[in-house]
Amino acid sequence: MLRFLIVDSTIQPAELSRLLVNNTAGALVTFEGWVRNHSQGKPVLSLEYEVYEILAQKEGEKILREAHAKFGLCGAVACHRQGHLAIGDIAVWVGATAEHRGAAFAGARYIIDAIKERLPIWKKEYYWGEPPRWVLCQKAKPLFRQFHKNAIARQPCGDTP
Numbered sequence: 001m002l003r004f005l006i007v008d009s010t011i012q013p014a015e016l017s018r019l020l021v022n023n024t025a026g027a028l029v030t031f032e033g034w035v036r037n038h039s040q041g042k043p044v045l046s047l048e049y050e051v052y053e054i055l056a057q058k059e060g061e062k063i064l065r066e067a068h069a070k071f072g073l074c075g076a077v078a079c080h081r082q083g084h085l086a087i088g089d090i091a092v093w094v095g096a097t098a099e100h101r102g103a104a105f106a107g108a109r110y111i112i113d114a115i116k117e118r119l120p121i122w123k124k125e126y127y128w129g130e131p132p133r134w135v136l137c138q139k140a141k142p143l144f145r146q147f148h149k150n151a152i153a154r155q156p157c158g159d160t161p
Helices: 013-019 053-071 101-118 140-147
Strands: 002-007 027-034 042-051 075-081 083-086 090-098 121-127 130-135
Touching: 002 053, 013 027, 013 075, 013 090, 027 101, 042 075, 053 075, 053 090, 053 101, 075 101, 090 101
Parallel strands: 002 075
Antiparallel strands: 027 090, 042 083, 042 121, 075 090, 121 130
C-alpha cells in the first residue's frame, strides 16, 4: 500500500496506521509533525498551509514510490494538512512499514525529508502582536514553475527569510 493524502480535517494517526497493516512487515515507523507555539524566537498563534494540490499529489505519490524502491518498504502512507491549524495539531504524518526496522526508519526519514523539500506546500505563521507571514517555502517555487509554466499570478512566498 502506497498512499499520499492531502486533507482539510484532523489527521487520524490510528486510522492511517491501520492502512499499513501487512503480515509481511516486521516494523512500522511513524512520524508526526506538530504545530508548535513558537518559531524563530517568535510566539506563534497558529499556522495556515496552502497546497498546490495537483502537483503536491503527483509529487507525493512519486516520493512514496521512490522510498518503496530504495528501501524495500512493504508500504508507506503520508498525509499533509491544508488550511488553518491550531497549536498542537498534526500538520504532517508519515508511516512506513518494512520487514526490518532499519528500512522502515530510513524510508520514513526519506519520505518526510522529501515532502518538506519538494512539495508545493506553503506555510503561513500567525504571531502574537505581528502580522502573519509566509515562511520557509522558497524551495517549492522552482518545482511549481517547472510543473506549471503559466502558474497562477499569486505566489504566497515573498518574504521568506
